[in-house]
Amino acid sequence: MLLKRIVVCLDVIGERTTKGIRFKNNVDVGDPVVMARDYYLQGVDELVFYDITASAEKRGIIIEVVRRVAEQIFIPFTVGGGIGSVDDMKEVLLAGAEKVSINSRAVRNPGLIEEGASLFGKQCIVLGLDAERDATMSSGYRVVIDGGRTPTGLDALSWAREAENLGAGEIVLNSIDADGTRAGYEITLTRMISEQVGVPVVASGGAGKIEHIADIFEKGKADAALIASMVHSMGYTIWEIKKYLSERNIAVRTDCYTDL
Template sequence: MLAKRVIVCLDVRNGKVTKGVKFEGNLDLGDPVEMGAEYYRQGVDELVFYDITASAENRAIDIEMVRGVAKHVFIPFSVGGGIRNLQDMRDVLLAGAEKVSLNSLAVRTPSIISDGARAFGNQCIVLGMDALKVSPCEQTPSGYEIVVKGGRERTGIDAVAWARRVEELGAGEICLNSIDADGTKAGYELEITRKIAQAVSIPVIASGGAGTPQHMAEVLMPDVGADAALVASLTHIDGYTVGQLKQAIAKTGLPVRI
């Protein structure tokens, strides 16, 4: 049976993995290649690297880092944060990444999804979306709106409609981050995850809000329907190993790769 995936996300700033912690600002956690290799040894199913300052600095993703990861990590990993065009996508894939993650760029220029899918295959395109809970209205009937720039800018786009659109355009997978749940450690936003998992036929990765391994199991259950659960602080800060997370998920009866 297809296993539910545990994905660890590493935000990279100035060549170091970083994590924003309440009241403490950004903590430097270590070298992205070393940390990626350690999670690989622990049995993580997939890794995500976000170059969180590349967009703001209008520069390409650090390709040397991607090459370094690919030398040590023999599982799929995706790279995002500084993809500006097809050439950037090609560079990242040729450096050994399996997938690229698109977010704000796809909102501004949706054709990048279809162009990327045509050039490299749908499976390469992970569409990252940040959803904010709003009052349902004509423009956003699902009650969730797509936001960009880390939640600072609203777009007026309905989250469920956007999910359907990106699937049509050729995204191979959706990584759904709840702005409301992100950082709360109170659990994933189950309602929007369910809505999107039911609206599309491509896999959905749930992101934002995991505070315990049980939260991961919750969002992966068939009644919610995420195919993968993404974590960061559970492993980076709280000290869970990937094995411990998977054992806890397996106890609920969900299939995992151990």
């Protein structure tokens, strides 16, 4: 049976990794390449790099990070942030990333999902979806863009479905309300989206305890759980997270510790 995935997210500014609360107050936590290698050796299933200050002149830095990561970790990884064209996608994929993640730019130009999927395959195109509670929306959640700053009139569930139809192969679903709170993932939102789309959903935002990860798999029906500060700064290890999940009978990859 398909195993539940633990995905570690590294927010990259220049050559450093940071962790912020609700996209603000970013704190430096280390070199992304070294961190990626350590998480890989600890048994992480997948990595996501977000180039959070992506700009034309700094573009080369993330590409260099991707290239160095690809040379020494042999698990899938995704790159997001500042990807606005199929040329940007191509650059990141050729540097060694498995997938690219698009968020605000997909909302502004949904054709980008379609174009990327037809050129590189659906499995390469990840939709980053930031959702925020909004009682006026039929699903109860709206889509926000620009790192949580700009609300849109889009309903989160309709956008997830539309993106799937356009060719998104996976959705990283981030709850703006839960992000950075360490009080747990938003289960209602995750379960709703996961049950109504046919592509894998990676839950993001709010993890602070190992139990939260078990909950998002069991109650939230997530296919993968994204974590950041738990391992970057709160002292948890991938190893103990996987051990706990296995004890709760959640099937995860635990055979990754043999040093061959």
